[in-house]
Amino acid sequence: MARRLFPRAWINKSFYFQARISFVRVKYLFLTWLTVFVGGWVVYVQYSNYTELCRGHECKNAICDKYRRGIIDGSACSSLCDKDTLYLGRCLSTSPNHQVYTGGWGDVDGVIRCRVGEVLHYELGEEPEPRREAAVFDKPTRGTSVKKFREMVFNHFKSKLGEQANLASLVTKILTVADGNKDGHVSLPEARSAWALLQLDEVLLGLLLQDRGHTPRLLGFCGDLYVTERVPYGPLYGLSLPWPLEAWVPSQARRSMDQWFTPSWPRKAKISMGLLELVEDIFHGNYGSFLMCDLSADHFGYTDRHDLRLTDPRAIVSEDAFRRTMRALHCEKDDDCVLGPDCRTSCNMAQRRCREEVTQPNLAKACGALRDYLLRGAPSELREELERQLYACMALRGSAGQMDMEHSLILNNLKALLWRQISHTKDS
Secondary structure, X not given: OHHHHHHHHHHHHHHHHHHHHHHHHHHHXXXXXXXXXXXXXXXXXXXXXXXXXXXXXXXXXXXXXXXXXXXXXXXOHHHHHOOOOEEEEXXXXXXXXXXXXXXXXXXXXEEEEEEXXXXXXXXXXXXXXXXXXXXXXXXXXXXXXXXXXXXXXXXXXXXXXXXXXXXXXXXXXXXXXXXXXXXXXXXXXXXXXXXXXXXXXXXXXXXXXXXOOOOOOEEEEEOOEEEEEOOOEOOOOOOOOOHHHHOOOOHHHHHHHOOOOOOOHHHHHHHHXXXXXXXHHHOOEOOEOEEEXXXXXXXXXXXXXXXXXXXXXXXXXXXXXXXXXXXXXXXXXXXXXXXXXXXXXXXXXXXXXXXXXXXXXXXXXXXXXXXXXXXXXXXXXXXXXXXXXXXXXXXXXXXXXXXXXXXXXXXXXXXXXXXXXXXXXXXX
């Protein structure tokens, strides 16, 4: 009887194993198909995003077409369009309308920025609609004299910066920059390029601050495409996390993680002094006062010598422009009176209008941005005094103009404290 049952049991067991193997094969086949499908979708989405964000070829083609037609000219036009010695490298764009690329110009590493027309509508999987190109190269018109162009530039600066004593010298400086071929004359195509550049606030502010070494130098331009020095290290601090993790990391843990990959403390002290000097220079500077309305670490970088650079001048606005903006705002509460992440005033409830005076000066905001950066790894004998000064700095309220003495005293004390620690090191 046992002999008769053995073959039947063996057959049942063999059938079970065959069914099990078939199930495993189907399971792995499904998982393989799912992996290929998801991977292909991710690649497709990333490629679609890349092709929409990174349109440097469109910008170059449009600029070079206008250059060859004699509409625009500038110091970078020939290298970009004729000699191909200025080339676009890696795409850094975060907006389809503002193209940003690394680039090389001979032996110099730079960053190339340009504007493209507005994207009217775009859905994933569809062809983008034609771009609406802004007419930025129609001024000055043919027949405009250099004197008239100088007057145009002067009035533009006055509208941006308010009444300032040094505007005439700034106009002369801009006309020197506009003379791309350095022949002593500003041609009509060069003037059109310069005028288009001056409509970009980041270019104007970058030119105002580059003499003091706070922003990357402008290397050249063609139309509203321009090239600046490349800042080798940036952002100032921070750790980039994959987007699924961003929402799950507590803010306190994220603040600590942001400080993991930073230079040694003496080098951080030198970089921090650069930020304090920037605050000092834009407080009653040569062309008026400016407000720092976005102190995100992404807007700052530093060089091989650990000198701070403001890589995105759009983080700064003139005090005159800020006051005009606040005057025009209606409000129901204080939170309605905000410009950028870091510039705010209070609401006059009786008039339903925003007040013009900022509630926190640049120095207090800078100290808040530097607190964790400087305190982490600070020498033990310095930490208590450094923390005390930083918190006193962060407690400043009102505009700097209302507290000149206190503002200057805190700024000088903090700079002196840092300088004493690094003046004897090679990092100074």
